[in-house]
Amino acid sequence: MPHIYEHVFEQFRIVDPDDSDRSIVDDFAGRSQWLEQPGCLFQRNNVVLGSRIRTEGVIKAGLFVSVILKGAGSGRARKGAKTISYSDASMVVMAFREPTLWDGDAPRGAHMQAAGVAFPVSSLERLGLMDEFIGLFDSQKRNVFVASLKASPRIKAIAMEMISPVAAGRAADLLLSAHAMEILARTMLTLRGNEGLGLVSDQKRLRLGAVVELIQSDLRHPWTIAELARHAGVSRRSFTAQFHRLYGVSASEYLRTSRLKSAREALLHQGLSVTEAAYAVGYGNPANFSTAFRRHFGYVPSSCQRDGVS
Incomplete structure (x- = not known):
């Protein structure tokens, strides 16, 4: 068959x-x-x-x-x-x-x-x-x-x-x-x-892809939208609009989600403490990290160590 x-x-x-x-x-x-x-x-x-x-x-x-x-x-x-x-x-x-x-x-x-x-x-x-x-x-x-x-x-x-x-x-x-x-x-x-679509050209898509790779290469860096826009070679306003069209989320949301997912992997598989995982992805305050983590995943980060949540 x-x-x-x-x-x-x-x-x-x-x-x-x-x-x-x-x-x-x-x-x-x-x-x-x-x-x-x-x-x-x-x-x-x-x-x-x-x-x-x-x-x-x-x-x-x-x-x-x-x-x-x-x-x-x-x-x-x-x-x-x-x-x-x-x-x-x-x-x-x-x-x-x-x-x-x-x-x-x-x-x-x-x-x-x-x-x-x-x-x-x-x-x-x-x-x-x-x-x-x-x-x-x-x-x-x-x-x-x-x-x-x-x-x-x-x-x-x-x-x-x-x-x-x-x-x-x-x-x-x-x-x-x-x-x-x-x-x-x-x-x-x-x-x-083309209802609200605003398709991103191949050249701009390539630049935005390079920005995403840059974010992923150093999640600890305190990236700002203005800095990411400069790397993309466009204005902050254009960068914000183009990034959302291409990836379906804002650059800030993409960065936050990437940091939290990376921290979760570190907690599950690298044996890092909650504080260590927070600092590794750019959070200066572990309490703020724990709050953001719980809001995103629905459980506190220490659960990854205690219960092996996956």
């Missing part, structure tokens, strides 16, 4: 790179479903990753939309596009005009709560959306389109209902198909109409 991922992949691997590239495809395939109407693969994820994951494969031509309610990671086409990152409350859109090599990564410990729909070209043709699909590519030579957007309240509500169905049986299947169609339609309308 063909594997369910063969609907959208010519080749595929999902592995744990920290465990000799052990295949974990079945862990994810068990949460996927092919919807005959409208003709798409639906992927439901609501899990805390017990290991780092890497995805590799050749994706068939088509349109792919992922709504990330919670989670973090990145992906890139081997040719034709820059690395695209995602975070909480974001939506990643990918379109491929021909089979494309793609790889992605997600960190250990991330709570991945996401709904994804993948429409092969044959489904887009049947739905009469080929003109809109081709229109995503700004030249005949370009075969890859990617965008990271902020998920609207309506899109987030749809994704949540797809992840946690409110019905069962045939009614649930019909509702799931309707939700997949609505995500597709709203995505196409947003991209075509």
Whole structure:
């Protein structure tokens, strides 16, 4: 019997790179479903990753939309596009005009709560959306389109209902198909109409990606928005707007979340005290760190040491 991922992949691997590239495809395939109407693969994820994951494969031509309610990671086409990152409350859109090599990564410990729909070209043709699909590519030579957007309240509500169905049986299947169609339609309308989208150019995307790498390289540094904007080569106002469009969160929120996640990893796996973890990621006051940590994760940082919370 063909594997369910063969609907959208010519080749595929999902592995744990920290465990000799052990295949974990079945862990994810068990949460996927092919919807005959409208003709798409639906992927439901609501899990805390017990290991780092890497995805590799050749994706068939088509349109792919992922709504990330919670989670973090990145992906890139081997040719034709820059690395695209995602975070909480974001939506990643990918379109491929021909089979494309793609790889992605997600960190250990991330709570991945996401709904994804993948429409092969044959489904887009049947739905009469080929003109809109081709229109995503700004030249005949370009075969890859990617965008990271902020998920609207309506899109987030749809994704949540797809992840946690409110019905069962045939009614649930019909509702799931309707939700997949609505995500597709709203995505196409947003991209075509540029409704508040303000897509970031490849050059600006590259500069913002360099800023993100800079942040991650030294989380202890007291970064300011003005300083990060200078590194991006734009005004503070432009930097703030472009960063939010690309990553779905403000630069301040991205920095805060990155610091807290790094500190959590240190508490769980490096044996650092709460004070040491706070200083390691740039918090001068351990009490402020503990408050921010509890608000973000829902438990105090000392729980990581006492209970091994993961």
